Amino acid sequence: xxxxRTEVLNRIREALGSGSPATQGPVPRGYRSAGQWEPGSAGxxxxxxDRLADYKARVHRVAGDEIAxxxxxxxxxxxxxxDAAETGSRGDVSAVVVPHGLxxxxxxxxxxxxxxxxxxxxxxxxxxxxxRTDVVVTAARVAIAETGxxxxxxxxxxxRRAISLVPDVHVCVIRADxxxxxxxxxxxxxxxxxxxxxxxxxxxxxxxxxxxxxxxGVHGPRTLHVVLVS
Amino acid sequence: MNARPARTSSSDAKAGNVTFLxxxxxxxxxxxxxxxxxxxxxxxxxEQLRRNLGHxxxxxxxxxxxVVGEVPDWEALRDAGSALKTQVMDNLPELLQELERNxxxxxxxxxxxxxxxxxxxxxxxxxxxxxxxxxxxVKSMATQEIGLNEALEEEGIHATETDLAELIVQLAGDMPSxxxxxxxxxxxxxxxxxxxxxxxxxxxxxSDVPRELAMxxxxxxxxxxxxxxxxxxxxxxxxxxxxxxSVVESEGNGRMCLTLPExxxxxxxxxxxxPRFQDLEVFLQLLPRSSTGERMNPYTSMWTGVTPGDGPQxxxxxxxxxxxTRVLADEAGRSALHCIRCSACLNVCPVYERxxxxxxxxxxxxxxxxxxxxxxxGEPSDLPYASTLCGACYExxxxxxxxxxxxxDLRAREVESGHAGKGWxxxxxxxxxxxxxxxxxxxxxxxxxxxRVLAGKDGTITRLPGPGAAWTDSRDLPRPPKQTFHGWWAxxxxxxxxxxxxxxxxxxxxxxxxxTGTEEER
Numbered sequence: 001x002x003x004x005r006t007e008v009l010n011r012i013r014e015a016l017g018s019g020s021p022a023t024q025g026p027v028p029r030g031y032r033s034a035g036q037w038e039p040g041s042a043g044x045x046x047x048x049x050d051r052l053a054d055y056k057a058r059v060h061r062v063a064g065d066e067i068a069x070x071x072x073x074x075x076x077x078x079x080x081x082x083d084a085a086e087t088g089s090r091g092d093v094s095a096v097v098v099p100h101g102l103x104x105x106x107x108x109x110x111x112x113x114x115x116x117x118x119x120x121x122x123x124x125x126x127x128x129x130x131x132r133t134d135v136v137v138t139a140a141r142v143a144i145a146e147t148g149x150x151x152x153x154x155x156x157x158x159x160r161r162a163i164s165l166v167p168d169v170h171v172c173v174i175r176a177d178x179x180x181x182x183x184x185x186x187x188x189x190x191x192x193x194x195x196x197x198x199x200x201x202x203x204x205x206x207x208x209x210x211x212x213x214x215x216x217g218v219h220g221p222r223t224l225h226v227v228l229v230s
Numbered sequence: 231m232n233a234r235p236a237r238t239s240s241s242d243a244k245a246g247n248v249t250f251l252x253x254x255x256x257x258x259x260x261x262x263x264x265x266x267x268x269x270x271x272x273x274x275x276x277e278q279l280r281r282n283l284g285h286x287x288x289x290x291x292x293x294x295x296x297v298v299g300e301v302p303d304w305e306a307l308r309d310a311g312s313a314l315k316t317q318v319m320d321n322l323p324e325l326l327q328e329l330e331r332n333x334x335x336x337x338x339x340x341x342x343x344x345x346x347x348x349x350x351x352x353x354x355x356x357x358x359x360x361x362x363x364x365x366x367x368v369k370s371m372a373t374q375e376i377g378l379n380e381a382l383e384e385e386g387i388h389a390t391e392t393d394l395a396e397l398i399v400q401l402a403g404d405m406p407s408x409x410x411x412x413x414x415x416x417x418x419x420x421x422x423x424x425x426x427x428x429x430x431x432x433x434x435x436x437s438d439v440p441r442e443l444a445m446x447x448x449x450x451x452x453x454x455x456x457x458x459x460x461x462x463x464x465x466x467x468x469x470x471x472x473x474x475x476s477v478v479e480s481e482g483n484g485r486m487c488l489t490l491p492e493x494x495x496x497x498x499x500x501x502x503x504x505p506r507f508q509d510l511e512v513f514l515q516l517l518p519r520s521s522t523g524e525r526m527n528p529y530t531s532m533w534t535g536v537t538p539g540d541g542p543q544x545x546x547x548x549x550x551x552x553x554x555t556r557v558l559a560d561e562a563g564r565s566a567l568h569c570i571r572c573s574a575c576l577n578v579c580p581v582y583e584r585x586x587x588x589x590x591x592x593x594x595x596x597x598x599x600x601x602x603x604x605x606x607x608g609e610p611s612d613l614p615y616a617s618t619l620c621g622a623c624y625e626x627x628x629x630x631x632x633x634x635x636x637x638x639d640l641r642a643r644e645v646e647s648g649h650a651g652k653g654w655x656x657x658x659x660x661x662x663x664x665x666x667x668x669x670x671x672x673x674x675x676x677x678x679x680x681x682r683v684l685a686g687k688d689g690t691i692t693r694l695p696g697p698g699a700a701w702t703d704s705r706d707l708p709r710p711p712k713q714t715f716h717g718w719w720a721x722x723x724x725x726x727x728x729x730x731x732x733x734x735x736x737x738x739x740x741x742x743x744x745x746t747g748t749e750e751e752r
Contacts, residue, residue, distance in 0.1 A: 004343055004344050004348060005342040008555065009326070011551065013323055015556075016320070030310070031306040147518075160541075161531075166490075187510050188511070197537045199530075200530035200531075205480065207444055207481045208480075210398075215441045218394065219451065220485060220529060
C-alpha cells in the first residue's frame with residue numbers, strides 16, 4: 001500500500017494536471033508597504049494610542065525617566081479586573097514576574113513589599129506559580145499603530161510566551177521608536193527572525209460569543225497596560 | 231440527498247433531567263440532516279434563531295464595513311490575497327514539501343492523512359502514546375470536519391473545546407451554527423442553564439449576564455489549561471518558506487493551548503499554506519477585518535517547530551487531504567480552497583441570514599459551504615441551490631472567491647449528471663422558499679412588515695459581479711415569479727401537511743420568548 005504522503009502528493013499532481021498553470025505570474029503587491037508616518041513619529045504614536053484605547057488597553061504616555069515610577073504605580077495601585085475586583089479574593093498585589101533581560105531600572109520604583117520573580121532560561125517557572133502571580137512586566141519587539149497591536153518575540157526582556165499569558169495583568173513597555181504605522185512594516189521587521197515564537201496582542205483578551213455582547217478579559221490577562229515611552 | 235442519522239448518545243442528550251434541544255452531533259460532519267429545502271423550512275420556524283441571526287449578521291456586517299472602509303488599499307490587498315492563494319494551489323506539491331522540510335528542521339514531526347479516519351487515527355495514537363486521556367482544543371474547522379472529538383471519545387480520550395462558543399455547543403451536545411460565532415443560536419438564559427447543568431463546577435448562583443458566564447468558563451477551563459498534557463489545534467496559516475504556523479483568535483484559549491501543554495498536535499488542511507513569511511502581511515490584514523470586523527484580533531500566535539524552553543517541546547503537524555484534492559482537480563471550483571474561513575460571506579448572505587447554519591447540514595455553512603461541501607464530498611447535493619446568486623458573497627470575500635459562478639457551475643453539473651432528480655425548478659425553489667418565507671414569518675408573527683424581504687437583495691438581480699456577469703448577461707436569474715411562487719408554496723404547504731404548517735418539528739422547537747413583536751433593527 002502506498003503511504004499517505006506519497007498518495008496525497010500524487011493526488012495533488014494528478015489534480016493539477018500536466019498543463020502549464022495559466023495563472024502563473026507575479027503576485028500584484030499594489031498595497032501599501034508603509035504608511036504616511038515615520039516609525040516613532042508623533043503621527044504614528046497618536047494613531048497607536050487611539051487604537052489601543054479603542055480596544056480597551058490602558059495607555060500611559062511617559063518620558064524615559066518616568067518608567068520606573070509608572071511601573072511602580074501600575075503594579076501597586078491598579079485595581080484588579082474581574083474576579084479579584086468582584087470577590088476581593090486576592091488581596092494586594094504581591095508578586096510580579098519579569099522575563100530575564102528586562103531593564104532593571106524599570107523596576108527600581110517598586111516598594112520592598114513587592115516580590116519580583118525572574119523567569120530565566122533553564123529555570124522556567126511552573127505554570128502553577130505563574131497562576132499565583134498578579135502582574136507581568138515585559139518589553140516588546142514592535143508595535144503597529146493602525147491596528148493597535150504589540151508584538152512579543154520571546155527575546156530577552158520579553159520572555160517565554162507563558163509569562164505574558166497566565167498572570168492577570170500585563171504591563172508592556174514600548175519605546176516610541178518601536179512603533180510603526182502599518183502591518184507590512186512590522187511583518188518585514190519580524191521576517192528577520194521568523195522562527196522566533198511570536199505573540200501579537202491587540203487589547204486584552206475578549207469574547208463576543210454570547211449574544212455578541214463583548215466581554216473583555218477571558219483567558220489571557222484581563223488588563224493590558226501599555227507604557228509608551230517617548 | 232437522503233436524510234442521514236444523527237449520532238445519538240443518551241449521555242450527550244440528557245444530563246440532570248435537562249435536555250437542550252439543538253442539533254445532535256452527526257455521524258458525518260459534512261453530510262447530516264434532511265435536504266436543504268426541508269431543513270430550511272424547519273429552521274424558518276425557529277423565531278429565536280431568526281432574531282439572533284438577524285442581529286448577529288447585521289452587527290458584524292456593520293463592523294466589517296466600518297473597518298474595511300478605513301483601509302485605503304483594501305482592493306489591492308484582496309488582489310494580492312487572491313493571487314497568493316492561486317499561486318499556492320499551482321505549486322502545492324512543492325510548497326507542502328517545503329513546509330514539511332522546515333517544520334522537521336525545527337524539531338516538528340509531519341504526518342500526512344488521506345482522509346478523516348486516517349487523521350483521527352494519527353491524533354488518537356499520538357495522545358495515547360503520551361498516556362493522556364484528556365486533551366484541550368482550540369477551535370478548528372478542520373478538526374470539526376473530521377469529527378475528531380467523537381473519534382477520540384470512542385478511544386476513551388475526552389477533548390475539551392476551549393473556545394467559549396464551542397464549549398457551549400459541546401456542553402449542550404449541539405452543533406455550531408456559524409463559523410465565527412458558533413453558539414449564536416443560543417440565548418444567554420439557555421447558556422446559563424447549559425453551564426449549570428453540564429459544566430460540573432459552575433457557581434450555583436450563576437446569572438445570565440454574559441460577563442459572569444464568561445468568567446465561569448474562565449474558571450472552569452483554567453484548571454484544564456494548567457493540567458493538560460496535550461493540546462490539539464488547527465492552523466489559519468502555514469508558511470512554506472519558514473515552517474511557521476499561525477493561529478488567530480480572541481479569547482486567549484488559543485494561546486493557552488499552544489503554550490502550556492507539553493505536546494501540541496496541529497491538524498491543517500493542505501490548502502492552508504502561504505508561500506512566504508512576508509505574505510502574512512496580506513492575510514493578517516484581510517482576515518481580522520473580514521471576520522470579526524476588528525482591525526486586528528486580540529491574539530495571534532506564530533510558532534515554528536519547537537522552541538527550546540518555550541512552549542510545547544513536542545510538536546506534530548498533520549497535513550489533511552479529506553477531499554481537498556478532489557476540489558483541486560476541478561479547475562472551475564478549485565478556488566473554493568482559497569477560503570481563509572473568515573465567514574464574511576455568511577453574514578451578507580440573505581439565505582444564510584434566514585435559515586442559519588444548521589440548515590446546510592455541514593460544518594461549512596453559508597455561501598462558502600454551499601460550494602465547498604459538495605466538492606469535498608463529491609456527492610450529489612442540493613446545496614448549490616441554497617443561494618439567490620445575489621453576488622454579495624463575492625463582494626466581501628477577502629480572497630475574491632467567485633462563489634456565484636461556482637454555484638452556477640455546480641448547478642449545471644447537477645443537472646447534466648441527472649442528479650438533480652428533483653429537477654431544476656424544484657431545486658430552485660429551495661432558495662425561493664427561504665427568501666419568501668419572511669412574508670410567511672411576519673404574517674404568522676403579526677409583524678406586518680411584509681415586503682422588505684421580497685424587495686430586498688433577491689428582488690431584481692439582473693447582473694452578477696465579476697465573471698458571473700457573463701452568465702447573467704445571457705439569461706435571467708432563474709427565480710420563479712412571485713405569482714408562481716405563491717402557487718407553489720400553497721401546494722407545498724398542503725403536501726407537507728401539519729408538520730410544515732406548524733413551522734416546527736420535534737426536536738427543533740424553540741422555546742417561546744416573550745416580546746417577539748420586535749425585530750432587530752438593521
